[in-house]
Amino acid sequence: MCGIIGYTGTDGAVGDVLLTGLSGLEYRGYDSAGVAVSDSSLSIHKRQGEVSELEEALPANGIDGVAGIGHTRWSTHGPPTDTNAHPHTDCTGDVAVVHNGIIENYQQLRSDLETGGHEFISDTDTEVIPHLIETALETGASREEAFREAVHQLEGSYAVAAVFPGSETVYAARNESPLVLGIGDNGHYLASDVPAFIEYTDRVVYLEDGQFARINPSGIVVTDEQGAVVETAVKTVDWDPEDAGKSGYDHYMLKEIHEQPQAIRKCLRERVSELDGEVTVDELDDLELEGPVQFVACGTSYHAALYGARMLREHGIQAQCFLASEYDVDMIPMTEETVVIGVTQSGETADTMSALRAANRTGATTLALTNTVGSSAARECDHVMYIRAGLRSVWRRRRPSPASKSRWRCWQVCCRMSVQPSSSNGCVIYLT
Numbered sequence: 001m002c003g004i005i006g007y008t009g010t011d012g013a014v015g016d017v018l019l020t021g022l023s024g025l026e027y028r029g030y031d032s033a034g035v036a037v038s039d040s041s042l043s044i045h046k047r048q049g050e051v052s053e054l055e056e057a058l059p060a061n062g063i064d065g066v067a068g069i070g071h072t073r074w075s076t077h078g079p080p081t082d083t084n085a086h087p088h089t090d091c092t093g094d095v096a097v098v099h100n101g102i103i104e105n106y107q108q109l110r111s112d113l114e115t116g117g118h119e120f121i122s123d124t125d126t127e128v129i130p131h132l133i134e135t136a137l138e139t140g141a142s143r144e145e146a147f148r149e150a151v152h153q154l155e156g157s158y159a160v161a162a163v164f165p166g167s168e169t170v171y172a173a174r175n176e177s178p179l180v181l182g183i184g185d186n187g188h189y190l191a192s193d194v195p196a197f198i199e200y201t202d203r204v205v206y207l208e209d210g211q212f213a214r215i216n217p218s219g220i221v222v223t224d225e226q227g228a229v230v231e232t233a234v235k236t237v238d239w240d241p242e243d244a245g246k247s248g249y250d251h252y253m254l255k256e257i258h259e260q261p262q263a264i265r266k267c268l269r270e271r272v273s274e275l276d277g278e279v280t281v282d283e284l285d286d287l288e289l290e291g292p293v294q295f296v297a298c299g300t301s302y303h304a305a306l307y308g309a310r311m312l313r314e315h316g317i318q319a320q321c322f323l324a325s326e327y328d329v330d331m332i333p334m335t336e337e338t339v340v341i342g343v344t345q346s347g348e349t350a351d352t353m354s355a356l357r358a359a360n361r362t363g364a365t366t367l368a369l370t371n372t373v374g375s376s377a378a379r380e381c382d383h384v385m386y387i388r389a390g391l392r393s394v395w396r397r398r399r400p401s402p403a404s405k406s407r408w409r410c411w412q413v414c415c416r417m418s419v420q421p422s423s424s425n426g427c428v429i430y431l432t
C-alpha cells in the first residue's frame with residue numbers, strides 16, 4: 001500500500017507540504033520515495049529507501065514551486081531502485097506522474113508505445129501513463145484532456161496524480177485505490193489518506209471510483225468519467241494531528257504496540273458498560289443478524305474473521321468465513337437475509353472490496369468492520385462499525401440507545417475479532 005500526496009498553494013509551502021505528507025504516509029509501508037515540483041520547469045527527486053534518505057538527497061536550498069506531487073512506493077513491477085521510484089515522466093520530461101496500484105494492461109500499452117517510438121527507462125507499469133499523456137498532447141489535446149485520455153486507457157487499480165511544468169494545477173483520478181482531497185486556506189491537497197495533510201486541514205472530499213479531480217490554489221473540481229462536474233460533499237474529520245505522527249517512537253510498529261491499551265480502551269468506550277456488563281452498539285441498531293452470515297477478509301483480518309464466525313456459530317447463528325480472493329457469489333448460496341461482513345482495517349483492501357461489491361450486487365446486506373472513516377468499505381456497505389484503533393479513531397460521543405443493547409451478540413463477536421490474545425505479549429489487535 002503506497003502513498004500519494006499532492007499540493008497546490010499560494011503560500012510557498014509546496015516542498016514542506018510534500019515532505020510532511022510523505023512522512024505522514026510512512027505508516028503504510030514503502031520501499032522508495034520521490035517528489036516532483038512544478039515551477040517554470042519540473043524538478044524531480046526520487047530515491048530508493050526512506051523518506052529521510054530522499055530529504056538528504058534534495059538540494060540544499062530545498063524544493064519549491066507552485067504545485068507538486070509526492071509518492072511512497074511499494075514495488076509491484078520492478079525492484080525498489082532509484083529509477084523505478086516515482087514520479088515517472090515521458091520522453092520530453094513535460095509531465096510527472098505518481099501512481100498507486102497495478103495497471104493490468106501495461107504490457108500491451110508499453111509495447112504499443114515502444115512501437116510508436118517511446119523510450120522507457122523503468123520496469124514499472126506506471127511509466128506507461130506519462131507516455132500516454134505525451135501521445136495525447138501530441139495530437140493537440142489540452143493537458144486535462146490528455147490526462148483523461150491516458151487514464152481511460154488503463155485497466156486495473158489506480159490512484160494517479162500528475163503535474164506539468166509552469167502550472168499550478170494537479171490532476172488526479174482513482175479506480176479501486178483511495179484518494180482524498182483536502183481543502184485548505186491557502187491551497188488544496190490530495191492524498192491516499194488524510195494523515196498526509198491533517199496537519200494543515202481537516203476539511204476533506206473523498207473521491208469515488210471513476211472520478212477525476214483538478215485542483216489548484218483557488219479550488220477543486222471533481223468530474224465523472226464522462227467529464228461532467230460532480231457535486232462534492234466536504235466533510236470534517238476530527239482526528240488529532242498529533243496522532244498522525246510517530247509520537248516520539250522510532251517506528252510506527254513500535255508506536256502501535258505501545259498504544260494497544262489506549263486502542264482497546266477507545267474501541268470499547270461507550271460500547272461496554274464496566275458496571276453492568278451491558279454492550280451497546282448504536283451503529284448496528286437497524287441491522288438484523290438472524291440469517292446466514294458470511295465473513296470476507298484477507299490476511300490477519302481473515303484469521304480474526306475465522307474466529308468471529310466461530311463465535312456466531314456458538315450462538316446458534318449460521319456463519320462462514322471466506323478468503324475475500326476466493327469469494328464467489330455465484331457458487332455460494334445467498335438469500336436476502338444473508339449478511340456479508342467485510343473485515344478490513346484500511347477499508348480499501350482490494351479483494352475484500354471486490355467481495356463486498358459482489359455481495360451488494362446480490363442484494364445481500366453488507367457490514368464493514370473497519371478502522372477507517374470515509375473508506376470505500378465504510379461508504380459502500382449498508383452498515384459500518386468502526387474499530388477506533390490507532391490514529392483512525394474518528395468517532396463522536398453519542399448517547400447509547402436502549403434498543404441497541406439487543407445487539408450484544410454481534411458486538412461480542414466484533415470485539416473479539418479486534419482484540420485477540422497473543423502468545424508472547426498480552427494482546428495484539430488483529431488488523432490488516
Ligand code: GLU
Binds near residue numbers: 001073077124
Ligand atoms: N505498480 C507501481 C510500481 O510498481 C506502483 C506500486 C505502488 O502502488 O506503490 O511502481
